[in-house]
Amino acid sequence: MFYREAGQFKATYRADQQILPIRQDRLFMAAVLVFAFLVVPLIATPYVFQALLIPFLIYALAAIGVNLLVGYCGQISLGSAAFMAVGAYSAYNLVVRVPELNFLIVLALSGIAAAAVGMVFGVPSLRIKGLYLAVATLAAQFFMDWLFARVRWFTNYASSGSVSTMPVNLFGFTFESPPEKYLLVLAIVVVMTLLAKNLVRSHIGRAWMAIRDMDVAAEVIGIRPVYAKLTAFAVSSFFLGVAGALWGFVHLGSWEPAAFNLNLSLRLLFMVIIGGMGSILGSFFGAAFIWFLPIFLNQVPAALGVPLATTTVSHLELMIFGALIVFFLIAEPHGLARLWAIGKEKLRLWPFPH
Amino acid sequence: MYRKSKMSWLGAAVLAAALAPMGASAQQKDAGAKEQFFPVLSYRTGAYGPNGTPWANGHVDYLKLINSRDGGINGVKITWEECEFGYDTARGVECYERLKGKGPTGATVFQPLSTGVTFAMTEKAPVDKIPVITSGYGRADSVDGTVFKWNFPLAGTYWSAADILVQHVAKKEGGADKLKGKKIALVYHDSPYGKEPIALLQERAKMHGFELVLLPVTHPGVEQKATWLQIRQQRPDYVFLWGWGVMNSTAIKEAVATGYPRDKMYGGWWAGAEQDVVPAGDGAKGYNALAFQAGAGRVRVHEEILKNVHAKGQGTGKEDEVGQVLYNRGMIHAMLAVEGVRQAQKRYGNKPLTGEQVRWGLENLQIDGPALKRLGVEGFLTPLTTTCVDHEGSRKARIHQWDGQKWVYTTDFIEADMQIIKPMIANSAKQYAQEKKIPVRDCAKELQGS
Numbered sequence A: 001m002f003y004r005e006a007g008q009f010k011a012t013y014r015a016d017q018q019i020l021p022i023r024q025d026r027l028f029m030a031a032v033l034v035f036a037f038l039v040v041p042l043i044a045t046p047y048v049f050q051a052l053l054i055p056f057l058i059y060a061l062a063a064i065g066v067n068l069l070v071g072y073c074g075q076i077s078l079g080s081a082a083f084m085a086v087g088a089y090s091a092y093n094l095v096v097r098v099p100e101l102n103f104l105i106v107l108a109l110s111g112i113a114a115a116a117v118g119m120v121f122g123v124p125s126l127r128i129k130g131l132y133l134a135v136a137t138l139a140a141q142f143f144m145d146w147l148f149a150r151v152r153w154f155t156n157y158a159s160s161g162s163v164s165t166m167p168v169n170l171f172g173f174t175f176e177s178p179p180e181k182y183l184l185v186l187a188i189v190v191v192m193t194l195l196a197k198n199l200v201r202s203h204i205g206r207a208w209m210a211i212r213d214m215d216v217a218a219e220v221i222g223i224r225p226v227y228a229k230l231t232a233f234a235v236s237s238f239f240l241g242v243a244g245a246l247w248g249f250v251h252l253g254s255w256e257p258a259a260f261n262l263n264l265s266l267r268l269l270f271m272v273i274i275g276g277m278g279s280i281l282g283s284f285f286g287a288a289f290i291w292f293l294p295i296f297l298n299q300v301p302a303a304l305g306v307p308l309a310t311t312t313v314s315h316l317e318l319m320i321f322g323a324l325i326v327f328f329l330i331a332e333p334h335g336l337a338r339l340w341a342i343g344k345e346k347l348r349l350w351p352f353p354h
Numbered sequence B: 001m002y003r004k005s006k007m008s009w010l011g012a013a014v015l016a017a018a019l020a021p022m023g024a025s026a027q028q029k030d031a032g033a034k035e036q037f038f039p040v041l042s043y044r045t046g047a048y049g050p051n052g053t054p055w056a057n058g059h060v061d062y063l064k065l066i067n068s069r070d071g072g073i074n075g076v077k078i079t080w081e082e083c084e085f086g087y088d089t090a091r092g093v094e095c096y097e098r099l100k101g102k103g104p105t106g107a108t109v110f111q112p113l114s115t116g117v118t119f120a121m122t123e124k125a126p127v128d129k130i131p132v133i134t135s136g137y138g139r140a141d142s143v144d145g146t147v148f149k150w151n152f153p154l155a156g157t158y159w160s161a162a163d164i165l166v167q168h169v170a171k172k173e174g175g176a177d178k179l180k181g182k183k184i185a186l187v188y189h190d191s192p193y194g195k196e197p198i199a200l201l202q203e204r205a206k207m208h209g210f211e212l213v214l215l216p217v218t219h220p221g222v223e224q225k226a227t228w229l230q231i232r233q234q235r236p237d238y239v240f241l242w243g244w245g246v247m248n249s250t251a252i253k254e255a256v257a258t259g260y261p262r263d264k265m266y267g268g269w270w271a272g273a274e275q276d277v278v279p280a281g282d283g284a285k286g287y288n289a290l291a292f293q294a295g296a297g298r299v300r301v302h303e304e305i306l307k308n309v310h311a312k313g314q315g316t317g318k319e320d321e322v323g324q325v326l327y328n329r330g331m332i333h334a335m336l337a338v339e340g341v342r343q344a345q346k347r348y349g350n351k352p353l354t355g356e357q358v359r360w361g362l363e364n365l366q367i368d369g370p371a372l373k374r375l376g377v378e379g380f381l382t383p384l385t386t387t388c389v390d391h392e393g394s395r396k397a398r399i400h401q402w403d404g405q406k407w408v409y410t411t412d413f414i415e416a417d418m419q420i421i422k423p424m425i426a427n428s429a430k431q432y433a434q435e436k437k438i439p440v441r442d443c444a445k446e447l448q449g450s
Helices: A023-043 A046-072 A080-097 A103-126 A130-150 A178-201 A203-213 A215-220 A225-252 A262-275 A280-304 A310-331 A336-349 B007-024 B049-070 B089-099 B115-128 B158-173 B198-208 B225-234 B246-258 B274-284 B300-310 B325-348 B355-363 B369-375 B418-436 B443-449
Strands: A168-170 A173-175 B035-042 B077-084 B183-189 B211-217 B238-242 B265-267 B288-292 B396-402 B407-409
Touching: A023 A178, A046 A080, A046 A178, A046 A203, A046 A225, A046 A262, A046 A280, A046 B089, A080 A103, A080 A130, A080 A225, A080 A262, A103 A130, A103 A168, A103 A225, A130 A262, A168 A178, A173 A178, A178 A203, A178 A225, A178 A280, A203 A215, A203 A225, A215 A225, A225 B089, A262 A280, A262 A310, A262 A336, A280 A310, A280 A336, A280 B089, A310 A336, A310 B077, B035 B049, B035 B089, B035 B325, B049 B077, B049 B274, B049 B300, B049 B325, B077 B089, B089 B115, B158 B198, B158 B238, B158 B265, B158 B288, B158 B396, B158 B418, B183 B198, B183 B225, B198 B211, B198 B418, B211 B225, B225 B246, B238 B246, B246 B265, B246 B274, B274 B325, B288 B325, B288 B407, B300 B325, B325 B355, B325 B369
Parallel strands: B035 B077, B183 B211, B183 B238, B238 B265, B265 B288
Antiparallel strands: A168 A173, B288 B396, B396 B407
16 A cells, blocks of 8 residues: 555656665665664664674675675685685784774775685686585685684784774774764665675676576676676675674674684575575575574563573574574575565555455 | 665664664663672583583572572672573673673673683773673783783683693603603694683793694584694693583593593693593593692582572582582682672672772782681682782692592692793783773872772
8 A cells, every 4th residue: 555656657767777766665765774873873772782783784794795695696605704704804904003094994905805815715616516616615714714723923923812903993083882883883884785786786796696597608698707706706705804894893892713613604604595595685684583583582581571591591592593494494495585575565465465 | 676676675674673672672770779780601502511501500509609698798689690602702792781781780790701702801891891700711911900900810810720730740740840852732722712821831831941732623622533643643741631611521532542641631720620521431530630729529618508509499500510620610700709799898888889899899809718718618719819910819729630530639739930920911911902002000009099
C-alpha cells in the first residue's frame, strides 16, 4: 500500500540508474542515515557503542570486502583475516614510524598494503578454482599468522609480540569517547559502502560477476580473467585492510596476531554466506547475525529473570545459534538479503496479494 | 535489476543494529544499595574450558564465602555476574563493556585470566577508571605503577616466574656458573602469554651462557609432533613448558613418546595443575611445575568455604575440586581483589567504592603475617605489599612435582631476582609510555599529596 512505485516515472537514464530508484527507498535510506548519525549518538549507551555497534560496523565493512571477492567474483577465500591483519599491522607501523601522518592517509595506505598482499595471494586463483583455491588462500592465513608472530619488526620489537595503539587523532581532534569512535567508524563505513556499491554496478563489478557465473564464457565475451580476478582480490583486500586497521585501532586498541586468526576468516565467510552472497546489504545482515545474535542469546535468560548457570547459558547460546544458522540456510539458501528482497516484493502487494 | 536495489536497505541493517540491543543494555543503577559489584570474566566452554572452569569456581566460591560468613566486606555485600567469553578476545571485550557499568558504583576490578583480553583492557581501563588485576599473568612490565597506573600483576609476573625457574635449575646444577654451555628449551604457547617470559630467559641466557632454544606451539596446542622431534634432536638439558589448557597434557604425552625425562621438565604456573597431568596418566609422574603462591591443598580458608558455601548447597563446582591448583588460584585472585577493597575502605569508608578508590586500595595492599592468619591462608600465601612503584608486591614461588597422585612441593619459596628484572621492567615500561605518550607518575610527589 505504502511501498509502491506507481507514478514515479523515470525520464532520464540518470534517474533510471541511480542507486535507489524508488522514492520510498530514498526516504527510508535518508531516515536511516539521519538516525544513525544524529539519533543514535544521543540515545545509545557506551555498552551499545563499544560492544555492539562499533564491532558490528567493522565486521560489516570486512564482510563487504569478503563479499566482493566471494560473492561477486566467486573466488572462495579462507584468508580474509590475514588481509585484515596486514591492514592492522601496516597501520600500526605507519603510526609508530611516521607519527605525523593523518589517520585517514594511514587507513588508505594500510588498505593499499593489504591490496598488494591480496593480489600476490590472488595469483593462484588464475590457475585453480573452487575448493582448491580456498585451500590455497589458507596459505595466506597461515603465512600472515607466522609473519606477524615471528618477524619482530612488525610489532616494533614488543617483548610479548602484541602491539598497542594510541587513540585516533584526526585534524587535531582525538576520537576517544564511544560516540566519537562510533561516528568515525560509521562515516568511514558509509563512504566505503557507497564505494563498494558503485563498484559492483560498474564495468568492474560486471566483469567480476561474469567471471563468477562462468569464466569461460566471460573470457569469450572479452573479459580478461587475470584483470578481473586480481582486481577482485585487490579491492576485497583493500576493504579488509581498512577494516583490520579500524578493528585494531578503534575497537581493540591493542592486539596480538591471534586476533586475526583463521577463526575470524571463517566467521567473515559465514557472514557472507548467511547474509547473502553477492549482496552489499547482505554483508550488513550477516555481520549483524553473527555478532549480535550470540550476545543477544547470551543475555536473554538473565533479562527474563531465568536463573541459569553461566555454562548452561553459553552452551544454549551455541546450540541455538547453530540451529538458527541451519534454519536460515534451509529457509533461504541465498541468505538474509534474499529474505529481505522477498519481503519487499510482498510489501508491494500488501495488503491485497493476488 | 536495479529496481530491487539492495543498497536502499543497507541502512536498515544499521537501524536494526542500533535498535535491537538498546533495551537489553538498559542498566538500572541502584545508587542506594550497599553493594560492591565484582565482574567475573570466565571461560567454561571452548578449548580452555577445562582449565577456566575450576578457576571460575574458586573465584566465585570465595566471593560467596565473604557474603555468607562475613555478610560482605565490612557490611558491604558483594554482588557479581559471570560473563562467559570462551577465551575469545573480542567476546572478552564485549563482556568488559557489558559489566563495567553494573552495580551501584560500577565494576570494582577486572580479572580476565587471558593475556589477550588483558592487553585490550590495559587500553580501556584508564579511560573507564577501573583497575585490572592480572595476578600471575598479563604484561610483566605492568609491575611499574608509574606507567601502568591501573594494572596490578599481583604476586608474580612471567618474568618472575621464568627467573625463579632458572634459579632453581641453576641450584640443581650446583651454581649459576654451571649453567654455561647447557641447553634449555622453552616450549611455549605461541601467543603473548607464551612469549612473555622469552625476554627474561634471553637476559639470563646472556648472563650465564646457556643456550635458549625457542619452540613455539600454535593454539590450541594439540599438534606438537614437530616440536618434540626438535627436542629429540637437540637434547636440551631442561624443557620449560609455557602452555595452557590441552597444550600441557599434550606436551607431557609427547615427552613420554619422545622419551624425554619428565623430571627435566618444568612448567610455568599455568602448566602445573591436575588438568595438565591427569590426562597424561602415569607418564606425568616426575613432572615439575611452578606453584603460583600455593599449589594444591586445603588450609583453613577451604574448610570455611566447605562449611559456609558447599555445606549449604551453594558450591559453584564439585566439592572435591576445592583445593585443586586452579581452584586455589581463582580463590586467591578473588581474595586479592577483596583485600584491595578492604584496604580502600580504610581510607574511603565502609561503603560501595568506585574503581578509582579500589585502585588506591590495591596500590597500598599490606597483606602481612596477621592478615594472612585472618584470611586463613598462613603458609599458603606469602606476605604481599604493594606500592606506587611496585604493583607486584610479592614475587616468590615454589616448585611442585606430580607424584602420580598429587602435587608435592620439592623446594621452599624462591624469590625472583629483582636486580635483573627491575631494569628490564623500567626499560619496557618507558618504551610503552613513550609509544603511547602517557605521562609518567611521580610517586614521591603523590605520596606527599595524599
